[in-house]
Amino acid sequence: MTDNNPNAKNNTVICHCTETSRAALTDLIQKGFDTLESVSRMTGACSGCGACEMAILELIAEHN
């Protein structure tokens, strides 16, 4: 895999506490789970240290 591979980017882990990938979060956002609270409820992302909060909010903003 290279940095130019879009799948590599999608498989990037956004929340390291729960190992939630960008792809998993994007899939939920596209299904209408478009708040931090709702994606957190579905994946557990952002329920640990909270370091991923800004990255998740940015991902939500990208899709809205």
Ligand code: FES
């Ligand atoms: S990295 Fe997401 S809660 Fe810690």
